[in-house]
Amino acid sequence: xxxxxxxxxxxxxxxxxxNLGRKRSQVLGQRIGGYSLLHSLPRHYGYMxxxxxxxxxxxxLILAMSFEERWLAGMVAEQLPPEARELPADxxxxxxxxxxxxxxxxxxxxxxxxxxxxAGDYYRRLADRFASAKAALAFLAALVGAIFAIRHISPAxxxxxxxxxxxxWVLFGCSFLAVLTTLxxxxxxxxxxxxxxxxxxxxxxxxxxxxxPQMAIRAxxxxxxxxxxxxxxxxxxxxxxxVAMLISVPxxxxxxxxxxxxxxxxxxxxxxxxxxxxxxxxxxxxxxxxALTVAPxxxxxxxxxxxxxxxxxxxxxGIVMGIMIIPFVMSLSDDIINAVPDSLRExxxxxxxxxxxxxxxxxxxxxxxxxxxxxxxxxxxxxxxTMIVVMAAGLSAKLTANPLEAVTTITVQIVxxxxxxxxxxxxxxxxxxxxxxxxxxxxxxxxxxxxxxxRRYREQYD
Amino acid sequence: xxxxxxxxxxxxxxxxxxxERRFQWYGRLAVLTGFVFLFILLADxxxxxxxxxxxxxxxxxxxxxADKLEVSANPTxxxxxxxxxxxxxxxxxxxxxxxxxxRKDKRALYKLISIGxxxxxxxxxxxxxxxxGTKQEVWLRAHSEAGSYLKxxxxxxxxxxxxxxxxxxxxxxxxxxxxGRTESRFNVIFFTAGDSREPELAGIKAALLGSAYTLLxxxxxxxxxxxxxxxxxxxxxxxxxxxDLIEININNLAAVPSIVFGLLGLAVFINxxxxxxxxxxxxxxxxxxxxxxxxxITSRAAIQAVPPSIRQAALGVGASPLQTVFHHVIPVAxxxxxxxxxxxxxxxxxxxxxxxxxxxxxxxxxxxxxxxxPSTVLPVQIFLWAxxxxxxxxxxxSAAIMVLMTFLIFMNALAIYLRRRFEMK
Numbered sequence: 011x012x013x014x015x016x017x018x019x020x021x022x023x024x025x026x027x028x029n030l031g032r033k034r035s036q037v038l039g040q041r042i043g044g045y046s047l048l049h050s051l052p053r054h055y056g057y058m059x060x061x062x063x064x065x066x067x068x069x070x071l072i073l074a075m076s077f078e079e080r081w082l083a084g085m086v087a088e089q090l091p092p093e094a095r096e097l098p099a100d101x102x103x104x105x106x107x108x109x110x111x112x113x114x115x116x117x118x119x120x121x122x123x124x125x126x127x128x129a130g131d132y133y134r135r136l137a138d139r140f141a142s143a144k145a146a147l148a149f150l151a152a153l154v155g156a157i158f159a160i161r162h163i164s165p166a167x168x169x170x171x172x173x174x175x176x177x178x179w180v181l182f183g184c185s186f187l188a189v190l191t192t193l194x195x196x197x198x199x200x201x202x203x204x205x206x207x208x209x210x211x212x213x214x215x216x217x218x219x220x221x222x223p224q225m226a227i228r229a230x231x232x233x234x235x236x237x238x239x240x241x242x243x244x245x246x247x248x249x250x251x252x253v254a255m256l257i258s259v260p261x262x263x264x265x266x267x268x269x270x271x272x273x274x275x276x277x278x279x280x281x282x283x284x285x286x287x288x289x290x291x292x293x294x295x296x297x298x299x300x301a302l303t304v305a306p307x308x309x310x311x312x313x314x315x316x317x318x319x320x321x322x323x324x325x326x327x328g329i330v331m332g333i334m335i336i337p338f339v340m341s342l343s344d345d346i347i348n349a350v351p352d353s354l355r356e357x358x359x360x361x362x363x364x365x366x367x368x369x370x371x372x373x374x375x376x377x378x379x380x381x382x383x384x385x386x387x388x389x390x391x392x393x394x395x396t397m398i399v400v401m402a403a404g405l406s407a408k409l410t411a412n413p414l415e416a417v418t419t420i421t422v423q424i425v426x427x428x429x430x431x432x433x434x435x436x437x438x439x440x441x442x443x444x445x446x447x448x449x450x451x452x453x454x455x456x457x458x459x460x461x462x463x464x465r466r467y468r469e470q471y472d
Numbered sequence: 473x474x475x476x477x478x479x480x481x482x483x484x485x486x487x488x489x490x491x492e493r494r495f496q497w498y499g500r501l502a503v504l505t506g507f508v509f510l511f512i513l514l515a516d517x518x519x520x521x522x523x524x525x526x527x528x529x530x531x532x533x534x535x536x537x538a539d540k541l542e543v544s545a546n547p548t549x550x551x552x553x554x555x556x557x558x559x560x561x562x563x564x565x566x567x568x569x570x571x572x573x574x575r576k577d578k579r580a581l582y583k584l585i586s587i588g589x590x591x592x593x594x595x596x597x598x599x600x601x602x603x604x605g606t607k608q609e610v611w612l613r614a615h616s617e618a619g620s621y622l623k624x625x626x627x628x629x630x631x632x633x634x635x636x637x638x639x640x641x642x643x644x645x646x647x648x649x650x651x652g653r654t655e656s657r658f659n660v661i662f663f664t665a666g667d668s669r670e671p672e673l674a675g676i677k678a679a680l681l682g683s684a685y686t687l688l689x690x691x692x693x694x695x696x697x698x699x700x701x702x703x704x705x706x707x708x709x710x711x712x713x714x715x716d717l718i719e720i721n722i723n724n725l726a727a728v729p730s731i732v733f734g735l736l737g738l739a740v741f742i743n744x745x746x747x748x749x750x751x752x753x754x755x756x757x758x759x760x761x762x763x764x765x766x767x768x769i770t771s772r773a774a775i776q777a778v779p780p781s782i783r784q785a786a787l788g789v790g791a792s793p794l795q796t797v798f799h800h801v802i803p804v805a806x807x808x809x810x811x812x813x814x815x816x817x818x819x820x821x822x823x824x825x826x827x828x829x830x831x832x833x834x835x836x837x838x839x840x841x842x843x844x845x846p847s848t849v850l851p852v853q854i855f856l857w858a859x860x861x862x863x864x865x866x867x868x869x870s871a872a873i874m875v876l877m878t879f880l881i882f883m884n885a886l887a888i889y890l891r892r893r894f895e896m897k
Contacts, residue, residue, distance in 0.1 A: 079746050174794045185701035188721040191761050195732055198739030261502045268499025285506045290884060292822030294851040295873050298858045303516050333509045364488050366495035394729025396825035401858060421731055429828050446735040457727040
């Protein structure tokens with residue numbers, strides 16, 4: 011029986027149990043002289059019974075599903091001939107995947123040898139048996155829970171409080187998912203990264219000046235070739251982010267100043283949403299724009315004044331990324347400038363300063379920490395941005411500060427290393443996770459600093 | 473002394489006012505630059521993408537001769553599926569241009585018609601078997617290169633070696649056009665087909681459905697979980713370290729680069745739980761983790777904005793805290809919650825980086841039938857087409873972007889509408 015059908019049956023069972031629970035409480039209520047003498051409404055007794063049936067069944071299902079593959083793999087491996095079991099880990103993985111493919115009907119029997127076919131058949135038998143056992147166990151758990159709950163029903167049972175207690179736990183579980191997600195990110199990335207650092211020493215990764223994972227053809231060449239140096243990627247990332255900041259910070263900041271200090275309300279009401287469209291454009295669209303419109307334009311422009319510009323120049327990717335970030339910088343600066351108390355403005359204007367002197371000498375210094383925080387957030391955005399650079403930046407890592415050359419970034423390398431078929435424990439794949447770890451921590455650090463700066467600044471005027 | 477400083481100030485005033493005006497102009501210039509960027513971006517996409525919504529057809533006289541098709545006079549369906557429609561099309565072309573000789577020229581001639589034309593022809597014969605043995609004038613889909621010439625996108629001034637459409641093809645196409653044998657039609661196949669290697673046969677239906685399935689999964693996971701989490705944090709959470717931890721985590725997750733969620737999906741959902749690669753199920757799960765912070769943060773703001781009097785009234789007539797929240801607070805906060813959720817969904821619809829990580833970059837010709845079938849989504853389809861070397865895909869990419877942007881504009885307009893209604897209350 012498929013898991014989805016089991017779940018459907020369990021749902022149907024819950025409906026039945028709900029009705030049974032409700033009926034039973036009604037019967038009990040009538041016996042003592044009316045529903046109003048029950049502690050809770052009849053439907054609360056129904057909910058309670060249904061919850062008691064559902065929860066054990068869900069627990070059983072989750073446990074069974076998380077152990078299913080591993081248990082099956084272990085059982086099948088025991089049945090394999092010794093020469094297959096003694097294969098090295100990567101060959102065995104391939105061998106076992108063929109068995110799995112056959113068992114799931116994706117690989118024909120004629121492509122495999124007899125032992126694999128036998129193992130595949132065995133796998134299928136076992137999987138069937140496991141699935142039936144899982145379903146039976148889940149139903150049994152639901153049944154036991156339901157019987158227990160229904161027998162438990164009595165007029166004095168505080169069914170509503172009981173159900174509400176369960177719902178509160180569900181609510182807590184939903185918000186705890188955020189912690190679990192962070193934990194999942196950290197653990198999954200860290201686990202693979204540690205595997206990677208077992209092959210490539212950490213110092214080589216952090217300080218190496220050369221990055222060329224594509225050169226590693228055989229697994230044993232990798233450590234010797236020493237091509238997993240992360241510095242060129244960092245420089246490339248920072249170069250593109252710097253170009254992006256040079257575009258987005260002046261334009262975003264000046265727009266925010268103009269819109270909050272000079273513009274009429276009507277102008278502002280029209281302009282702001284229009285500029286914010288830029289924030290809603292998907293990044294893949296920016297990538298397309300960068301690769302097919304901006305990059306050729308910049309190259310032709312450069313060639314017309316005698317400069318040699320790479321067709322995947324950092325400049326093109328950076329400019330387009332800057333355009334993307336303009337609304338981000340704008341709305342953050344806008345919030346912060348608006349948070350500066352009017353008394354400061356009025357004092358300065360009252361002294362005879364012009365508006366621009368007020369802005370430059372009073373507002374901006376007061377808003378500076380907040381603006382710096384906002385810029386840090388924007389930098390973290392730029393570093394983590396993927397599609398624009400995947401489509402418009404280069405692939406080969408070059409250690410250069412010239413924005414007219416092609417550079418590559420951390421995110422580009424993660425994508426190129428992981429897209430397409432990969433073996434999961436090759437250094438190339440693991441390197442992507444090491445890069446992911448760096449990316450996660452750099453952006454996390456920037457965000458924490460930015461939030462700290464912004465918060466400290468806000469406290470000054472509250 | 474006072475006289476001196478006054479004149480000094482008056483002398484400097486001109487300068488200061490000039491600076492003030494300059495500063496204002498910088499501001500206007502900044503806003504204008506933003507506008508110009510937006511305009512260039514949109515104009516570029518629209519001008520590139522509009523031609524993709526039409527497609528050229530060429531009318532040729534096809535001889536449905538049973539012998540030429542290599543079928544019997546009353547062919548069965550199997551026979552028709554194996555029939556040589558391609559040969560018939562080629563022969564018709566040769567008959568129309570009898571003076572074309574030489575293999576190279578002939579091949580150039582055959583390239584005027586799309587490879588997909590034979591299937592269209594087969595389908596029309598399957599529908600109407602009476603065609604066999606007759607000679608008909610048939611409209612056939614043009615090859616994308618021929619189509620781009622007919623759309624006027626080919627620069628004939630260019631050296632012949634530099635363009636895909638050669639001189640002899642241009643001559644044939646011109647004579648076909650002069651005879652009224654070419655026609656531009658709305659590109660139906662763009663909305664009814666999956667991906668294809670041939671630009672003129674490629675469509676976005678598979679990607680659109682993939683996006684729909686993915687968003688469906690995202691919505692059904694992220695919306696309930698996000699709203700419930702917001703309810704907990706806003707209404708029930710005690711002030712303690714655990715709550716602080718949860719709040720910090722939500723704020724940080726909102727700023728984690730999307731590609732990191734892709735890594736999480738790859739390591740946890742695909743490698744650990746061994747869920748299928750390239751499936752909308754996994755894509756939706758990853759995107760729901762990504763949009764969860766947005767939904768939680770906006771839902772919390774919406775719940776916070778509900779006046780306390782509503783809570784107090786409900787509690788006062790004896791509702792339990794949970795009944796208060798679910799029966800009274802949430803219905804009032806719903807427009808705000810929906811606004812935030814729609815914005816989160818729009819984000820998810822435009823997102824592609826994490827989906828690359830979990831293998832949704834496959835070449836998908838078939839329309840996916842469910843959430844576990846291999847599929848791709850619209851932004852990833854755009855990414856794949858943008859990478860294709862064929863010129864015909866550039867306009868397809870832009871057209872797909874136009875479709876994607878239409879959906880996004882619609883979703884955002886809906887969110888703005890809901891917010892307006894919400895604010896009025």
